[in-house]
Amino acid sequence: MSLKSLTKPWQPMSYGFLDASAKRELRRKMLKSVAVPGCQMPYASREVPMARGWGTGGLQVSLTLLNPRLRVKVIDQGADDSVNAASIRRFLALVSGAPVTLDTLGADLIQSRHRIPEEIMREDQILVLQVPNPEPLRSVQPNMSIARQMHADADYGRMWLQLYEQIVRSGRVMQGAGYPSLVNGRHVMTPSPIPRWDVPKLNMAKHLSILSAGREKRIFAVPPFTRVEPLVFDDVPYRVEDHGGLTCSRSTAKGFFMNEIPQVDGSSTYEVSDSSYGVKTIQNREGDDVEFGETWYKDGEMTQ
Amino acid sequence: MTRVMDAPRIVTTKPLVVVRNVDKNYGSVQALRQVSALVYPGEVLGIVGESGSGKSTLLRMMNLEETPDSGTYTLDLPDVSGNLFELDRFARRMLCATRIGIVYQNPHHGLLMRHSSSGNVAERLLVAGERNFATLRAKAKSALAASEFPLERLDAPPIELSGGMQQRVQLAKAIALEPALLLLDEPTTGLDVSVQALVLDTLKRLQQERRITMVIVSHDLGVIRTVADRVMVMRRGEVVEAGLVDQIFQDPQHAYTQQLVHAKL
Numbered sequence: 001m002s003l004k005s006l007t008k009p010w011q012p013m014s015y016g017f018l019d020a021s022a023k024r025e026l027r028r029k030m031l032k033s034v035a036v037p038g039c040q041m042p043y044a045s046r047e048v049p050m051a052r053g054w055g056t057g058g059l060q061v062s063l064t065l066l067n068p069r070l071r072v073k074v075i076d077q078g079a080d081d082s083v084n085a086a087s088i089r090r091f092l093a094l095v096s097g098a099p100v101t102l103d104t105l106g107a108d109l110i111q112s113r114h115r116i117p118e119e120i121m122r123e124d125q126i127l128v129l130q131v132p133n134p135e136p137l138r139s140v141q142p143n144m145s146i147a148r149q150m151h152a153d154a155d156y157g158r159m160w161l162q163l164y165e166q167i168v169r170s171g172r173v174m175q176g177a178g179y180p181s182l183v184n185g186r187h188v189m190t191p192s193p194i195p196r197w198d199v200p201k202l203n204m205a206k207h208l209s210i211l212s213a214g215r216e217k218r219i220f221a222v223p224p225f226t227r228v229e230p231l232v233f234d235d236v237p238y239r240v241e242d243h244g245g246l247t248c249s250r251s252t253a254k255g256f257f258m259n260e261i262p263q264v265d266g267s268s269t270y271e272v273s274d275s276s277y278g279v280k281t282i283q284n285r286e287g288d289d290v291e292f293g294e295t296w297y298k299d300g301e302m303t304q
Numbered sequence: 305m306t307r308v309m310d311a312p313r314i315v316t317t318k319p320l321v322v323v324r325n326v327d328k329n330y331g332s333v334q335a336l337r338q339v340s341a342l343v344y345p346g347e348v349l350g351i352v353g354e355s356g357s358g359k360s361t362l363l364r365m366m367n368l369e370e371t372p373d374s375g376t377y378t379l380d381l382p383d384v385s386g387n388l389f390e391l392d393r394f395a396r397r398m399l400c401a402t403r404i405g406i407v408y409q410n411p412h413h414g415l416l417m418r419h420s421s422s423g424n425v426a427e428r429l430l431v432a433g434e435r436n437f438a439t440l441r442a443k444a445k446s447a448l449a450a451s452e453f454p455l456e457r458l459d460a461p462p463i464e465l466s467g468g469m470q471q472r473v474q475l476a477k478a479i480a481l482e483p484a485l486l487l488l489d490e491p492t493t494g495l496d497v498s499v500q501a502l503v504l505d506t507l508k509r510l511q512q513e514r515r516i517t518m519v520i521v522s523h524d525l526g527v528i529r530t531v532a533d534r535v536m537v538m539r540r541g542e543v544v545e546a547g548l549v550d551q552i553f554q555d556p557q558h559a560y561t562q563q564l565v566h567a568k569l
Contacts, residue, residue: 019552152394155431157430157433164437165423167437233435233440
């Protein structure tokens, strides 16, 4: 018996970059996080060829889920064409051979930084959200040991204190992104820094959402058809950004979440944040045959 | 010898607080030794003693922040039973959040210094489950008014307030839920004499109006004499003497109490 017969042929890297044990651990932690919606599961975040804080958590989940038949889409704050989104997309394709797409409807796996696409996701799609800070209690309880006890006790009174302070100081809730939300009536999670506009999309959604923080080594999930309720006072209702009346200056799409583009004269124009939806709208206007999916919002109002 | 210092009382009712035979050691230091105490509904029990005598440790035990090596602690409340030292963490936290109020010597321990004063009071209501903003606001305002906090500074953070004001915010937070037991750990230490007098006046008024049962710890005999009905004198982790406030101050029996009273005089 030779040494050569006992070893595998040399390969530059494992399939999907991560080694089998890392993927096994991630799969187990994903299953756990699906079993207890919104509960943060610790995992040993591996090194990937990207700096921590740039989406390593989401990348590890995507690398674990990938196979050559899954079609991958990567978005960065709504855009498919940002440097970060393009780099991650190319890397995923390179290490897995998985086909890539820019279309929400054609994707099986969508890795996203801070946005949920405007078109409603299906049961067979998975959304992977990159999370910089998974601990919603961090701002009210800096001691993480006590924060974990508070999660165990469902002791979330202080989360409302944050909202109370914002209303007292500014007259309204100022939490713009990462709005704390109660998952399945039990665990409060930060839904990653998605805008308030996107939080209702998670409630009773058909798709599976996996949220992963590589730097903080935590995974949590919102399984399909799970309640996700933003924390609110009884007498202060939840409000999404007031973008319903805005029109995209490039695509003329209306009633979706917009990026504000400041102009030299002090005014602003707006572009639809979901670049894939904007491109499809332009293509449609130019006479191309484009398939649109149902959208979560219509004229700025949630449809479901 | 069991040191149950149940001093003579004018009105005899069932005690609200019963602490029995509590021992607590920190390594080789014996902080409490067979300490027992009874507190009756509506009365103010003062605990005096030199630094390191164990009075603050005993108060922290009553607030369930610490667990003794041995001993029992019961509260005579409708929905509370058994030895409270045996409660699990969650039950302890909920009991302290809803039925026991505490004012710490150092406001930094009891307040979120960068949140608003009304927010500090609201926090206690939120932990107890209140989720209506208007109700929170109204209750916080009412508690702060009761502790004679100037309402024009309702939303000022405690870090911008004087020591006396900070103690009033702590007091408002402690009484916001009408606790069955109010614990005060050196509430006037570090305040100048005129502010001390104002805080003590507020305490006395609250006690008279609401009949809140209080336990106040101080090394200042003047403070205890002003607000307490009964006094417990502690030294080196033991209760050396207890009795009605006039009895202790006018006719101290134990040599250490005599020393304390005379030093004060």
